[in-house]
Amino acid sequence: MPTTEADTQAMTMAGLNLIQQALSIYDSDLRLVVWNERFRSMFDLPDHLVERGAPFDETIRFLVKRGEYGDVDDVEGFVKERVDLALAFEPHYIERQMANGRWISVEGSPLPQGGWVAVYTDITSVKRQEELLRTRSEALSGQLLSRAEELATTNRKLESTVIALEEAKRQLTEIEARTRLTTEMMPAHIAHVGPDRRYTYSNRRLSAVMPGSLPDPVGIHAADVLGVQPWSAIAPHLDRAFAGQSSVFEFTHEPSSRRIRVALTPDQSAGGVYILSMDITEETQARTALQQTRRRELAAQMVSGLAHDFSNLLTIVLGAQSKLNTMTLPSEAEGLVNATLTAARRGGELLNRIADMTGQRAPHPGPTSPARFLADLEPLARSTLPPGISLEIDNQLPDSPLLLDAGRLQDALLNLVLNARDACGQSGRIKLTARSVQDTWCEFEVSDTGGGFTDSALTHALDPFFTTKGDDGSGLGLAMVYDTVKLSGGRVRVANKDGGARVTLRLPLKKVPHIEASGLALLVEDNELIRTHVREMLIELGHSVVEASSAEEAMSLAEDIPDISVILSDVSLEGEATGVDLVGALGEARPHCFLMTSLPETDPLFRRAVERAPVLRKPFEKSVLAGYLGKEDTR
Secondary structure: OOOOHHHHHHHHHHHHHHOOOEEEEEOOOOEEEEEOHHHHHHHOOOHHHOOOOOEHHHHHHHHHHOOOOOOOOOHHHHHHHHHHHHHOOOOEEEEEEOOOOOEEEEEEEEOOOOOEEEEEEEOHHHHHHHHHHHHHOOOOOHHHHHHHHHHHHHHHHHHHHHHHHHHHHHHHHHHHHHHHHHHHHOOOEEEEEOOOOEEEEEOOOHHHHOOOOOOOOEOOEHHHHHOHHHHHHHHHHHHHHHOOOOEEEEEEEOOOOEEEEEEEEEOOOOOOEEEEEEEOHHHHHHHHHHHHHHHHHHHHHHHHHHHHHHHHHHHHHHHHHHHHHOOOOOHHHHHHHHHHHHHHHHHHHHHHHHHHHHOOOOOOOEEEOHHHHHHHHHHHHHOOOOOOEEEEEEEOOOOOOEEEOHHHHHHHHHHHHHHHHHHHOOOEEEEEEEEEEOOOEEEEEEEEOOOOOOHHHHHHOOOOOOOOOHHHOOOOHHHHHHHHHHHOOOEEEEEEEOOEEEEEEEEEOOEOOOOOOOOEEEEEOOOHHHHHHHHHHHHHOOOEEEEEOEHHHHHHHHHHOOOEEEEEEEOOOEOOOOHHHHHHHHOOOOOEEEEEEOOOOOOHHHHHHHHHOOEEEOOOOHHHHHHHOOOOOOO
16 A cells, blocks of 8 residues: 555654654754754653744743753853854754753754754763763773873764764765756767876767767877867867867768867866867757848848849940931941840840849749659750760668759759869769768769869859859859758758869758648638649648638638648738738647748748748649649659
8 A cells, every 4th residue: 555645644753752862953944843852852842842833942931941051140141142043054062061960962954955953862871871981990090081081072074074074975976967867868969088088077968069079088099089181170170279268169970961060268276177078060050041141131232222223224235226226327237236235135134133142032942852853954964064974873861752952953953064164164973962871861962074263263163253264154053952952951062072073052951741641631721712723732642631711711721620731821811911920829839830921032921931841832733732732743
């Protein structure tokens, strides 16, 4: 039968009443909380002083007036002195003789929760033995007897001190265990390195932050724990930390492709260094996308005025040149007119490309089958290559659909293939490799057997208007590739490999969520005709459908119907709340949510929608909707 709390308290009090010592526990306000029957009988206390909440000062006052402390002239002063001593909550041990002639020892210890416990032991027999020893051992010197008494008293005090120290040790052990458990639950690696660069402490989270590192590095040199590349990135900062300079820096952990932030703090007392390491890959992706958006906004502000005036000038030039073509001109003037027209048209094309790069475009990722995407890309790429250049596509990506901006990614890869073609000349080999990296990145690498990048190109290849093709190049190809990838939170690397060039695009790897084929769908659309059309699509895809025309109505349905597996909502709805507000209000535990809209990409509400959930552009066909829902016809 399980023991109740009342049973436990009763058993505790019964046990305390069986011990030979008196015990009392007063709280931080000096009110009696716990006592045993021996406490009452030892001091012959009245009932009102041995009940819960009895004041400590009244008990002292009662004992003083009864003569327990001898002749006391100032009773209240004596009581106040005892109360002040108790309020100090310091360990103490004293021995005194009671009014009835018996001797007691008083051992007091503070409690971690506040208050203190006192144990009273009858040591009359010990004192009598000491007195008997004194009276019967005339051969022993008084100094030896006095020393023996002092040692006996000291031993009893030491026993009290040892008990207090053991309790303190137990509390420290519990605190250390809680601290270690807390640090081991943190999503960061906390460590200490000694002057010899060996770990003296680790919360055992290093392998979670930097995969491939040793899980328990204590006692091992940091270079052996981290590996060659991470150690080369950290070592210079660590040397400065040992010199007394704190630092916070970031580096890419090449074995896992994660972005790591490291904080180093010198340990002034022991000559070591404290290390805090965190995985900030997702933060870096979001920060990179935000920085690129801000740069593009600034570029758009600077270019928009110039582009407007330039467009007006080109319109005038083209109009004038068209009139010249209708006139009778000398034969030598015809070539000049055609050259001017060609230059003006070239300027118009350049203006359009600048507008594409600085315009307020937003990434529009959609469900994409990697195999089908690359299969569609291959004929487009091969058609641009001369017979002497071969193209190899190596697809190592998983078969499941991914969320990618397929159109812009295709443009970017075609741009890289064209650059590789120009580098190869009339013969060579181009290879496109697609792979996943640590389930974090989706990587596309285009390499060729051309002449590779020059030192200048390695530094400036991604800068707008930088080109090594002379008049044949605009210098915007790689800049637009860089812009496309950065807006998606990815990154671009240019390098040379085996004598040729290599360009690597990394995009965040986002898989299309798996949705139950026959689940219940909540359709939110305020246009009845569109709602009917989309409802029929969902039914044909195997879903049961409930409908709402506003975000408020949809919220009510989502709360009342627990079996909803997918929500498809228009961005603009009747009422004040939008589809974006609906997704935000549903919280993290919401079903899979998709938004649909006909808003332009420049609309701020469209940008908010893309940040919240996958967005379908109206109008869309059933095959497109099926792709978003992870069903057949994914493209």
